[in-house]
Amino acid sequence: MSTNGVETTYFRRVSRWKLLLIILTVALVLTIIISLNVGFAQIPFSTILQILAKRIPFLGSLVGSSNIPYSAERIILEIRMPRILAGALVGAALSAAGVVYQGIFKNPMADPYVLGVSAGAAVGASLAIVFGIGFTLFGVNTMPILAFAGSLVAVFIVYNISRVGSRVPVTTLLLSGIAVSIFLSAIVAILQVIAGKKLHAVVFWLMGGFSGVEWKDVWAILPLIFIGTVIIYFFARDLNILSLGEETAQNLGVDVEKVKKVLLIFGSLVTAAAVSISGLIGFIGLMIPHITRIMIGPDHRVLLPTSIIVGASFLVICDAVARVIVSPVELPVGVITALSGGPFFIYLLRKKKESYGV
């Protein structure tokens, strides 16, 4: 019956979403495996597969391991693997936070850094680098910890500047985010001036990258990012309704102030976790949500997971390119994200201008 067309299309859309997510997840896994092959040291792909298979329970015992060079196993498992997984995690976290902030602020320019996370982290990291504050504390690198702390302090300040009683008006939030960021950037500038020989390290951190990332860094941010994004996903439908405006959302039964608070807290948390190990990687958090929205529509229940997976894959690819494009020198990954993503985004914008509904 033709009158059932709309209903059928609707439910078909939902099942198409599920299929899309499965395909994208498989693509992410493949991207990770393939990018393990990318690097200065040439390691045959078959060897990589062998190394990976060995780690899989039961299957591992069936794979002969005698012909795997020890150095190759070290490079793959101890250097490339944590680095790639960190890239995936950071890409996922920044994309998720981007979706959240664009949804809350209903502003196409919103990105994970609008609330001052980046500037706060920059101050923390610069302090750690310039003053070398107990460079290792109990065997833990303090730089990510200071960056993480710095970003949370910045968000806390921004949030409290904007708060009116129990309400947080988004326009004030946006503006105080900008104000605090500018202030903190000035502090970073001062730190750069007095950095002396360490200036290079500060600048490199600010440009973002994954060199030197270890397993312990991955383990530190994994639970934060995993729990944070899962909680954010619980509020996906509320994000849809928030796009109707806060008063209307309230009238539709959304506890707007509570939802906003939860989303801001966890959005900032995953961003801070990401930034703490990767430095400031631009573009991802701003553009990935837009790109996926143009491709699959504005429904946050699918937009959020899709953006997470696409963002993760994209950053893994960008990092792989950054490692080898001007080998043996490594480019900051932020350069690659902007160089490749910018033109692609402009292409999409021109092609599907009419459906760009922001």
Next chain:
Amino acid sequence: MAVLTVDGIDCYYGSVRVLENVCLSVEERDFVGVLGPNGSGKTTLLRSISRTLKPHRGVIFLNDADIYALKSVEVAKQMAVVPQDNVIAFNFTALDIVLMGRNPHLSRFQMESEKDIAIARKTMELTNTWHLAERPLNELSGGERQRVIIARALAQEPKVLLLDEPTVHLDINNQLEIMDLLKDLCIRRELIVLAVFHDFNLAARYCDSAILLNDGKIISMGNLNAVLTSENIRKVFQVDAVVKKHPITNSLYIIPISMPKPSLSRKLSVHLICGAGTGTTLMKILAEEGYNVTAGVLNVLDTDYETAQLLKIPVTSEAPFSPITEETYKVNLEMMSKASAVVITAVPFGYANLQNLEAAKEALERGIPTFVIEEVPIEQRDFTKGKAEKHLTELKSKGAIFVKNQNELLSLLDILEDKLNMTKELSSKIPGHFKSETNSCEVDEVDGSKSSNF
């Protein structure tokens, strides 16, 4: 039993009090219009009832529960709001938007089921928007969008529907469609509809009762006939208005009559020969422009007669449907003679009002300037077998001025007014003095380049 009760609320924006001691109660199937001038607190009342703006004092009950003590999701199951502006940040389809109305009925992890789609479809069919289901909301026209938003509100399955100017920015056909829909919902679905309106006539046609707000206070409340009175409208809007029953819809309708501008007052008095509504606009314009207007002879019950009564214009009148008697003729002529100009509108002439033209002739002979508006050729409105036409030709030959329309007349009256002022000045001063004054004026103009006060 009242479903919705507002008990003595005061609302503030900052330190400004916007609502003061507002009390009202609404029962099932009520269609209530909230009326009042801009800034009177209409939208604020709606916002506080919709649990958006908490009153500083007073309580709002929805089925005996204080709405500000309920969770927003509980309120959303019983009350839906159609806001005034519906800008959507992202490109959701109409169906997506309507399904968002199911939010209060869904738990956090629940996807919309077939039942929700069915409800959305039902409400969209009711608002005649189902065919738009897959179109992005932002691409729809104003009327379509408004109907989708109403469908969303209905998808909440509410008992109370609040609307903020639901028909503003819409064409008349869309206005009527939305109002018909609301009325129908009210009757068939036992819905309470509480809506803010700007358009009194639209509200009067559909609402059962009304609340008239001014300055945050309820001025009048209850049955439409009691609320929509010309006294209330004058009190709230400082505008004189006529309130009448419409002959076709049998509902109240209101015609605002703007007040004469007090700054304008002219010496010129104008007598109108009109009738059958041909003088109505002219009377209003002349009165507003500050002319002293008289009219006659008009039959009682004539449209122009009623307008004259409303504008408090002196009229020589005759009984309904009766020819002009000798006596009335004289009274009218007397009135005409006092005027500084006589204006004959494009009124149809029959045997009952033919004498008005004779009177005009006599006035013209007495030296009163006479103007004839010839918007409609006399052949088309002469029902006296050429007699009226003959009178007009005679008037023309005696110096009556024929004008094409009202605007031409007004500009000629302006000139006449200036002339009249001048002659009055002339008569009050000796001619020589007047002349020297003009000369000095010219001198002033010549010296203008040197003199600083020019």
